Amino acid sequence: MQSTTSPAVATANSTSKYTKTPITVAYGDGIGPEIMRATLDIILAAGAQLEIEEIEIGEKVYLRGISAGIEDSSWDSLRRTKVFLKAPITTPQGSGYKSLNVTTRKTLGLYSNIRPCVSYHPFVETKHPVMDVVIIRENEEDLYAGIEHRQTDEVFQCLKIISRPGCEKIVRYAFEYAKNNNRKKLTCFTKDNIMKMTDGLFHQVFDEIGAEYPEIEKEHWIVDIGAAKMADTPQAFDMIVMPNLYGDILSDVAAQITGSVGLAGSANVGDHGAMFEAIHGSAPRRAGQNLANPSGLLLGAVMMLNHIGQNEIATKVHNAWLRTLEDGVHTYDIFKEKTSKQKVGTQEFAQAVIARLGQSPTLLKAVDYPADAKKIEVKVTRRTPQVKETIGVDVFLNWVNGSANDLGKQIEKASTKNLKFVVMSNRGVKVYPNGAPETFCTDHWRCRFEHPEGKAISHDDIIEVLQNVRKLGLDFIKTENLCTFDGKKGYTLAQGQ
Ligand code: NAD
Numbered sequence: 001m002q003s004t005t006s007p008a009v010a011t012a013n014s015t016s017k018y019t020k021t022p023i024t025v026a027y028g029d030g031i032g033p034e035i036m037r038a039t040l041d042i043i044l045a046a047g048a049q050l051e052i053e054e055i056e057i058g059e060k061v062y063l064r065g066i067s068a069g070i071e072d073s074s075w076d077s078l079r080r081t082k083v084f085l086k087a088p089i090t091t092p093q094g095s096g097y098k099s100l101n102v103t104t105r106k107t108l109g110l111y112s113n114i115r116p117c118v119s120y121h122p123f124v125e126t127k128h129p130v131m132d133v134v135i136i137r138e139n140e141e142d143l144y145a146g147i148e149h150r151q152t153d154e155v156f157q158c159l160k161i162i163s164r165p166g167c168e169k170i171v172r173y174a175f176e177y178a179k180n181n182n183r184k185k186l187t188c189f190t191k192d193n194i195m196k197m198t199d200g201l202f203h204q205v206f207d208e209i210g211a212e213y214p215e216i217e218k219e220h221w222i223v224d225i226g227a228a229k230m231a232d233t234p235q236a237f238d239m240i241v242m243p244n245l246y247g248d249i250l251s252d253v254a255a256q257i258t259g260s261v262g263l264a265g266s267a268n269v270g271d272h273g274a275m276f277e278a279i280h281g282s283a284p285r286r287a288g289q290n291l292a293n294p295s296g297l298l299l300g301a302v303m304m305l306n307h308i309g310q311n312e313i314a315t316k317v318h319n320a321w322l323r324t325l326e327d328g329v330h331t332y333d334i335f336k337e338k339t340s341k342q343k344v345g346t347q348e349f350a351q352a353v354i355a356r357l358g359q360s361p362t363l364l365k366a367v368d369y370p371a372d373a374k375k376i377e378v379k380v381t382r383r384t385p386q387v388k389e390t391i392g393v394d395v396f397l398n399w400v401n402g403s404a405n406d407l408g409k410q411i412e413k414a415s416t417k418n419l420k421f422v423v424m425s426n427r428g429v430k431v432y433p434n435g436a437p438e439t440f441c442t443d444h445w446r447c448r449f450e451h452p453e454g455k456a457i458s459h460d461d462i463i464e465v466l467q468n469v470r471k472l473g474l475d476f477i478k479t480e481n482l483c484t485f486d487g488k489k490g491y492t493l494a495q496g497q
Contacts, residue, residue, distance in 0.1 A: 018049040021308045024077045025052050028087030029059045030282025031292035031346075036087040038294035038350035039301050045354045046317045048310055053077045058089030058282075062097055069100035078108065082273035085304055087297060088282040102146065104275060105139045110268035111166070112173045113137040113247065114303070115279055117234075117254035117264050120364060123325045124259035125336045131234040133254055136177065137247025138170040138202075139268055144244045151477050152398040155427075155444035162198040162243065165380045167205035174241035175213045176376045185217040185238040186210070189226045189246055196492060202243055223250075231257060255279050255296075260333040262292065265299030267307070269376075274307055276300040290345035293331040295321065298353075311369040317353070318369075322361035324353045388490075392419065392450035392482035393462045398475045400443045408432030411447045414468035418461045419449040423497050430496035448494070450482060 025040070027033040044050070055074035062069045069089065078084055084104070091099050104110070114136055121129035147159040171188075178186050188206040190199035203220055210218040221229065223246045230237055231253055242250065255264035261280045268275040278296030286292050298321060305314035325334075328341030329352040335343045344352060360366040395414075399407055408424050408431070415421045424432040425448075426441040449465055451457050462479065469476050483490045 016047055016049050018047075018310050018313070020049045020051045021083065021310070022051040022053060022081040023083040023085055023304070023308070024055055024074075024081045026055050026057045026074075026084070026086045026089075028057065028282060029090040030088065030284040030287040032058075032087030032089065032282055034287070034290060034346045035278065035292050035294035035297045036085075038346050039085075039297045041350045042294075042298060042321075042353050042357075043301050043305065043313065043317055046313050046320070046357050048305060048313045048317075053081060057086070057100055059092065062092050067097055068103055069097065070103070075107075078104075078273065083304060083308060084108075084273065084275040085297075085301060086275055086277045088278060088280060090282045090284060098146070102144050105268050106144075108273045108275070109140070109270040110273065110275055111138065111140050111169050112269050113139040113251075114177065114267045114269070115247075115251040115255070115264060116299075117251065117258050119234075119258040120263075120322070120325050123328065123339060123364065124263070124330070124334045125339050126257065126259045128234050128257055131254075131258055133230070133234055133237045134177070134181075134183065134239045135247055135251040135254055136170065136174040136239060136241040137251060138166065138242065138244045140244070141166045142244035151396065152443045153400075154442045160195070160198050162201055164201060164205065165382065167202045168209065168380050169378050171202075171206050171209045171241060172378045172380075173376060174239060175209060175216060176378065178216050178239055179213065180374050180376065183216070183239050185219070186213075187226070187237055187240045188218075188220045189223040189240055189242045189250070190220070191223050191246075193222055197490075199243065206241065227253065230254060251279055260293060261296075262331070262333045263295050263299075265296050265301070265303055267300065267303040269307070271378075274304070276304040276307070290347055291332055292346050293333050294346055294350060295331075306369050306373060309371075311371050311373065315367055315369045316357055318367045319360040320353050320356040320358070322364045322366065323356045323359045324349070326361050326364055327352070327356070386485040387487075389456040389484050390458075390462075390481050391454050391456060391484055392422075392448065393457075393465060394480040394482060394491075395447045395449065395465065395469060395476050396478045396480070397445045397447060397469070398443055398477050399445055404431035404435050404439075404441055404445075407445060408435075410472055410474065411445075411469070414447075414465050414472060414474075415449065416461065416464045416468065418451055418455075418457050419465050420452050422448045422450050423494050424448070425494035425497070428495050430494045436496075444477075446494070448482070454484075 027036045055077050057070045116134045119126040119128050119131040141161050143160050145161040150156050190203045192199040192203045255261045264279045266277050266279045277300050302314045302318045330340040331349050412421045425446045
């Protein structure tokens with residue numbers, strides 16, 4: 001992971017070999033304050049050298065009417081420290097609130113989300129004794145762009161945005177992480193059999209960049225069967241890189257099947273900072289009862305300590321924590337009569353880890369984080385843009401007054417010399433001409449117009465079509481240009497076209 005702070009160095013009259021590193025801390029909502037207190041107690045007892053700046057984020061801030069869930073002054077702290085240890089927060093339901101987690105990751109450019117999911121057999125009960133998978137989730141794009149619209153009475157839309165630089169950054173990060181951490185295999189999950197252009201790009205970039213890493217075994221799975229395989233046989237995977245949404249869902253699955261979603265930490269890194277957290281949420285039902293497992297946030301803090309160069313503290317904390325699991329001191333979520341010895345609350349668990357600082361596990365593999373861990377720096381070189389030509393337009397209509405044939409016969413009349421009507425689809429399925437009578441149609445229609453010989457058209461040509469649509473009394477709700485790039489079509493055909 002790349003460090004954005006100066007490396008810690010020894011000072012003559014300090015008892016620690018590390019100097020204090022400024023970090024920003026947020027206690028969050030729900031179980032957040034309890035697990036953050038426990039985490040800070042452990043890492044400070046282990047000797048972490050931190051200068052903590054606290055900020056308030058989440059529910060209280062949302063309810064003060066700040067829809068982003070974070071005050072402007074808090075961004076100042078984050079920009080200053082560039083290191084954020086964050087407890088989970090509750091995102092209020094309803095369209096007036098933006099997810100602070102997504103905002104933070106995107107605003108600070110934390111494009112890579114690293115989520116190690118490890119099982120601790122035989123000390124934590126799991127169906128998968130041999131599991132050690134690192135999920136690398138793309139953090140800025142995909143359906144999380146948050147661009148959503150209600151277009152008609154019946155139809156809502158969310159845009160899935162995938163960019164070439166976005167894919168290149170995350171895929172290269174994943175290969176570099178594999179190299180640095182001695183991982184042997186990197187798997188890519190996409191749904192490119194259906195989303196041929198967006199997920200297709202992610203897969204293509206995986207193949208292109210993967211060719212530069214001959215020492216790493218590479219494979220690609222369609223996400224649905226890949227997810228099934230991961231839930232059933234996780235030992236078949238070493239690292240998995242995925243677009244944002246699949247990574248979000250499947251890292252929860254992966255953490256849960258190690259024994260508890262409360263066991264996994266997560267690092268969000270980018271060129272200008274890093275944020276460390278648990279992968280789970282604020283579990284409001286468990287809040288205020290001293291019940292929650294602080295392990296996920298603690299392992300996030302271990303990643304943070306490595307990030308700021310305090311690797312010896314990270315090693316000490318991680319090993320004491322492994323020893324605590326081995327000794328059967330477990331919070332409720334992983335407590336099992338067969339494998340556990342003592343059921344403890346959040347605070348008592350923290351005290352048990354503190355009591356073991358300096359000890360190592362006996363059966364589980366102890367960690368030893370190196371001081372000179374190579375920083376990952378991903379450079380994306382923007383390539384020369386391909387030649388773009390617009391050769392058609394999709395005009396989307398809101399229409400409820402009859403059958404597909406009724407509308408098709410009208411919309412054909414909107415054709416012009418340069419843009420001829422080609423096909424009409426409803427929810428992506430061709431319905432005119434020659435649609436199937438069985439196809440269910442909503443009030444949302446896409447009408448495709450193309451240049452008859454595939455030649456370039458102008459914006460004026462599109463406006464002429466729209467003038468005709470307006471004269472026909474039809475309600476257009478948006479247009480989407482149909483382009484070629486270096487002569488290759490940049491759009492898909494309608495299903496059945
Ligand atoms: P959740 O992850 O908060 O909790 C689901 C269940 O998992 C809990 O009821 C509990 O049984 C268990 N669990 C989670 N963490 C645990 C822990 N540390 N110890 C023991 N058991 C634990 O998911 P949710 O209930 O869907 O979401 C609650 C809120 O959290 C929502 O407002 C959501 O938006 C938010 N959330 C925040 C983050 C974040 O801040 N990074 C991430 C996910 C969800």
